[in-house]
Amino acid sequence: METLLFTRLLSIPAAAATLDVDRRTVYRFIAAGELPVVDLITGPGRSRVRVPEGGLHEFINRRAVTPATVRH
Numbered sequence: 001m002e003t004l005l006f007t008r009l010l011s012i013p014a015a016a017a018t019l020d021v022d023r024r025t026v027y028r029f030i031a032a033g034e035l036p037v038v039d040l041i042t043g044p045g046r047s048r049v050r051v052p053e054g055g056l057h058e059f060i061n062r063r064a065v066t067p068a069t070v071r072h
Contacts, residue, residue, distance in 0.1 A: 009038055009050035018056060026051070035059050 015035075016023040029035040036055035040048045 008053040010053055010056060011050060015051040015056055019060075029059070 012023045012026050016026045030037050037049040037051055042048050
């Protein structure tokens with residue numbers, strides 16, 4: 001796993017807004033292992049996840065398609 005130093009961390013709503021999807025969709029991408037997260041443990045039994053900006057860019061690049069393969 002790559003070391004993520006000095007990267008901007010996005011909240012789930014911010015990542016969802018960037019992708020123009022619902023936040024539940026972002027959680028599905030995370031659960032499927034397609035989108036990396038950083039878990040900021042905020043107390044016993046509590047966590048708050050953030051999406052590294054670089055990971056979000058990589059996710060977008062992996063899903064980019066050429067115009068000939070765009071689905072309608």
